[in-house]
Amino acid sequence: MIELRHISKVFPTADGDFQALDDISLTIRDGDIFGIVGMSGAGKSTLVRCINLLERPTEGQVLMDGLLETEDGGPVDLCKLSPAQLRRARRSISMIFQQFNLLMQRTCLKNICFPMEIAGVPKAEAKKRALEYLDIVGLPDKANAYPAQLSGGQKQRIAIARALASNPKVLLCDEATSALDPTTTRSILKLIQDINQRLGITAVIITHEMAVVEAICTRVAILERGHMVETGTVEEVFSNPKTEAGRRLVFPEGANIDKFPVADVVRVVFNGGSSYEPLIASLAIDCGVKVNILGADTRNVNGKAFGSMLLGLPEDKGEAAKAMSYLRAQKDVTVEEVPDYHA
Amino acid sequence: MLDLFNSPEVQEQFSLFLELLPGNIWDTLYSTVLATVFAYIIGLPLGILLVTGEREGVRPLPRWFMAALNFIINILRSVPFLILMILAIPLSRLILGTSVGTNAMIPPLVIAAFPFVARMVESSLREVDRGVLEAAQAMGASPFQIVRKVLLPEALPSLLTSATTVTITILGYGAMAGIIGGSGLGATAINYGYYRTQLVIEYAAVIVLVILVQIIQSIGTRTAVGSDRRITKKGRRKGLRDANRQVSRDKRVPPGAM
Numbered sequence: 001m002i003e004l005r006h007i008s009k010v011f012p013t014a015d016g017d018f019q020a021l022d023d024i025s026l027t028i029r030d031g032d033i034f035g036i037v038g039m040s041g042a043g044k045s046t047l048v049r050c051i052n053l054l055e056r057p058t059e060g061q062v063l064m065d066g067l068l069e070t071e072d073g074g075p076v077d078l079c080k081l082s083p084a085q086l087r088r089a090r091r092s093i094s095m096i097f098q099q100f101n102l103l104m105q106r107t108c109l110k111n112i113c114f115p116m117e118i119a120g121v122p123k124a125e126a127k128k129r130a131l132e133y134l135d136i137v138g139l140p141d142k143a144n145a146y147p148a149q150l151s152g153g154q155k156q157r158i159a160i161a162r163a164l165a166s167n168p169k170v171l172l173c174d175e176a177t178s179a180l181d182p183t184t185t186r187s188i189l190k191l192i193q194d195i196n197q198r199l200g201i202t203a204v205i206i207t208h209e210m211a212v213v214e215a216i217c218t219r220v221a222i223l224e225r226g227h228m229v230e231t232g233t234v235e236e237v238f239s240n241p242k243t244e245a246g247r248r249l250v251f252p253e254g255a256n257i258d259k260f261p262v263a264d265v266v267r268v269v270f271n272g273g274s275s276y277e278p279l280i281a282s283l284a285i286d287c288g289v290k291v292n293i294l295g296a297d298t299r300n301v302n303g304k305a306f307g308s309m310l311l312g313l314p315e316d317k318g319e320a321a322k323a324m325s326y327l328r329a330q331k332d333v334t335v336e337e338v339p340d341y342h343a
Numbered sequence: 344m345l346d347l348f349n350s351p352e353v354q355e356q357f358s359l360f361l362e363l364l365p366g367n368i369w370d371t372l373y374s375t376v377l378a379t380v381f382a383y384i385i386g387l388p389l390g391i392l393l394v395t396g397e398r399e400g401v402r403p404l405p406r407w408f409m410a411a412l413n414f415i416i417n418i419l420r421s422v423p424f425l426i427l428m429i430l431a432i433p434l435s436r437l438i439l440g441t442s443v444g445t446n447a448m449i450p451p452l453v454i455a456a457f458p459f460v461a462r463m464v465e466s467s468l469r470e471v472d473r474g475v476l477e478a479a480q481a482m483g484a485s486p487f488q489i490v491r492k493v494l495l496p497e498a499l500p501s502l503l504t505s506a507t508t509v510t511i512t513i514l515g516y517g518a519m520a521g522i523i524g525g526s527g528l529g530a531t532a533i534n535y536g537y538y539r540t541q542l543v544i545e546y547a548a549v550i551v552l553v554i555l556v557q558i559i560q561s562i563g564t565r566t567a568v569g570s571d572r573r574i575t576k577k578g579r580r581k582g583l584r585d586a587n588r589q590v591s592r593d594k595r596v597p598p599g600a601m
């Protein structure tokens with residue numbers, strides 16, 4: 001378990017102090033995949049960097065258990081550890097960076113061995129484990145390649161192998177997939193989810209892509225300008241964001257338009273209702289309006305439907321308005337217009 | 344032109360030069376290599392401290408210590424080499440019992456070069472990506488492990504490039520040491536050319552010095568580029584070109600060098 005208690009971080013800058021984090025408390029349970037979302041500059045990176053103390057909080061406690069043996073078996077406050085103890089604790093907390101941060105003068109294999117080398121794992125065993133993880137991330141033929149010879153996605157896989165090979169208890173990912181294309185992103189997320197389910201690793205994932213949170217997170221926290229404005233399960237937060245910041249993130253294009261439809265195509269977003277087919281059927285039955293399904297992309301998050309669907313409204317403005325108001329009245333559904341669909 | 348070459352005066356000087364040449368080259372290389380090695384023995388750890396000891400470094404040291412270190416290095420760097428050498432003559436006498444000859448050149452050369460080495464090492468180590476250092480810290484690496492396994496290996500190509508510049512600088516210093524009783528190609532150029540106006544010997548010695556510098560530079564550049572794993576095979580030619588350009592742009596050569 002990771003427990004952050006009243007974490008504040010103040011950066012002294014040329015023009016006065018800057019409060020990057022303001023009194024943040026949150027609990028991340030063992031085995032969670034915890035998402036941290038927020039706009040750029042909200043303090044996400046600063047917050048995860050406080051977890052492994054790359055950034056020392058100005059105030060507050062970072063409590064973790066299971067990293068060091070303590071007399072009472074309870075959690076330790078990382079901020080209170082000696083440098084040597086902190087180094088030992090950090091060996092169980094891996095981090096994946098957006099810029100990969102691989103050692104450029106070492107082969108991939110040696111890069112993956114690096115944390116084990118630091119921790120004093122015998123060479124032969126380290127190599128064996130490194131080769132195993134090269135296989136797991138799908139790059140068994142790159143053992144002797146140098147990072148400069150890899151693509152961005154491949155570098156990130158090596159970084160993930162490096163982070164996991166030392167058997168950490170916690171995995172911190174700061175925008176680990178932002179530099180990658182959607183397919184690679186999906187395969188890397190899959191990998192993290194796999195590792196989480198197989199090894200019970202606790203993962204903290206920063207991202208600005210809601211799709212990433214939907215895809216793998218169990219719980220999520222929303223940061224805005226150094227404050228934590230919402231936290232909860234992904235279903236809770238995504239189906240019913242309580243704050244303005246939350247709504248802006250979950251529905252970036254704005255979902256609460258209450259006007260006559262000006263476009264003849266709308267996007268219907270499902271925020272965790274059961275399924276979308278009954279909705280279209282009931283729309284036809286209840287108000288006698290037939291719509292075309294132009295496209296659908298839904299995902300199943302822990303048994304609930306998330307995703308969106310493009311609907312072509314009838315040409316008749318009155319009928320279209322009727323359909324709109326019907327759709328808007330539905331629970332767990334938001335509707336927005338797609339003005340330039342035909343363009 | 345032919346007359347000039349056939350004149351007995353020139354021929355005499357030339358044959359004298361050829362006689363001196365092997366010994367001179369040996370003396371020059373011997374003093375250069377030894378002085379470079381000793382300058383690195385002192386300068387490398389100092390350069391590492393300059394980077395790791397600063398406030399944001401991997402092992403911050405007390406502010407007064409860093410300030411003193413920087414101050415001493417700056418003082419030594421700002422004294423012109425010739426004067427530093429004259430000041431260091433008693434040191435040679437203390438260590439070696441003599442202040443003339445090939446060995447006696449080495450202590451002043453080391454004194455003059457180690458602060459330069461420290462700065463060169465410092466600037467090479469600063470080129471290492473901060474993110475990589477953070478990654479190592481996040482893995483729980485100790486400051487010593489970071490220096491040995493991250494800073495030095497990651498900066499190796501740059502360290503080799505700057506070692507080439509250092510070697511050539513020390514070669515240049517060594518040539519000047521002829522004035523205070525050193526030996527080697529520079530001493531020959533000064534003693535025969537300047538003091539006895541035997542210009543053939545002077546020019547010939549200078550030409551050999553130039554050739555030595557060219558050889559050291561090209562070996563150094565090749566080694567540096569060859570060691571750099573950021574450069575893939577295809578980029579190797581380009582890397583070589585860039586490294587050469589960097590050398591010609593290098594403004595870090597100290598006052599009075601060469």
Ligand SMILES: Nc1ncnc2c1ncn2[C@@H]1O[C@H](COP(=O)(O)OP(=O)(O)OP(=O)(O)O)[C@@H](O)[C@H]1O
Nearest residue numbers: 011013018020038039040041042043044045046047
């Ligand atoms: N070392 C620092 N010194 C001063 N200010 C800092 C420092 N690091 C971060 N900040 C400030 O703290 C705020 C939060 O930064 P942070 O990097 O945590 O944002 P973020 O949420 O990760 O943003 P992004 O999504 O763009 O990565 C920013 O306004 C930034 O300017």
Ligand SMILES: [Mg+2]
Nearest residue numbers: 044045046174
């Ligand atoms: Mg960030």
